[in-house]
Amino acid sequence: MTSILIVTDAWHPQINGVVRSLERTAEELVKIGVRVEFLTPAEFKTLPCPTYPEIRLSLTHTKSVRRLITQFDCDHLHIATEGPLGLMAAAVARKDKKPFTTSYHTRFPEYVSARIPIPLSWSYSWLRRFHNSGAGCMVATRSLEEDLRARGFDNLMRWSRGVDEELFQPYEGSVLPEKLPRPIFMNVGRVSVEKNIEAFLKLDLPGTKVVVGGGPQLEQLRREYPKVHFTGSKVGEDLARHYASADVFVFPSLTDTFGNVMLEALACGVPVAAYPVMGPVDVIGDTGAGVLSDNLQEASLACLDIPRDHCRKIALDYTWAASARQFLDNALAAQAAFRDKIGKSQAA
Structure with a gap:
């Protein structure tokens, strides 16, 4: 039996695409x-990450990480994040000359620059050294792969995402208050500055804007946009029914590498309005299941004419079973490439 150890700094109580992707991939x-x-x-004492308290930074050291990696005794090591655990696990693997893969989930340099005036080149230089030290770096989309390759990242592997089509479906009726005027334009996700939610809230749109999710910017936006309906975080079928209650899903993010929420919205029969950037270009593209435009208002209004059944049809092309198989193939290929490299080195 093949065995894989996944090291991740992103974990519960966080509710985000990284955590969901890892859990669903593991299930499959x-x-x-x-x-x-x-x-x-969860294995260590932690402290909250500054400006992002839901992220818990592990208080440990390389010796403890090595001990746990040894105890798990897995064939392959995959490092999902570039946080304290990910960095220590990579250091252990490099010192012990064991192969590992990484994955690039977040445009971290853009995320940092939204908060701190650090040049993108500095952040990308650090990330490039980290990801290039492994036997492969998994990326979700073609546009991300092209972007990272142009920045000097190598050994890039494609690992797409999936959607739970049974949970996320076109439910009948609405879970939103009947008093909310339609159409409903909705955003789902973490309410924080890097998600660019204000670009959505500032749009001149008919009906009602709805924001589903929690985060550090929630209370501020509630005060500044009293006409917007904020629901807080939702999970499970309650979340899916909120998606299905919308007429248009508006995705204003400029920093996501994929955007699982777009697939969830589509599976619920809701068209997507977004900017023509990484993520939306790959998921929506020319599928006709949404509209991409630098004018997000025009894109949102144009989505009202898109058939809901077509949106779900596009979402069903993405399955977690296929995503997991792709992940496993990448891990096995990285192992084989590492063994080949070692063999050539010894022969020389």
């Missing part, structure tokens, strides 16, 4: 006979 891997283990901040 187990179904095909792979043993999957997780090394997360």
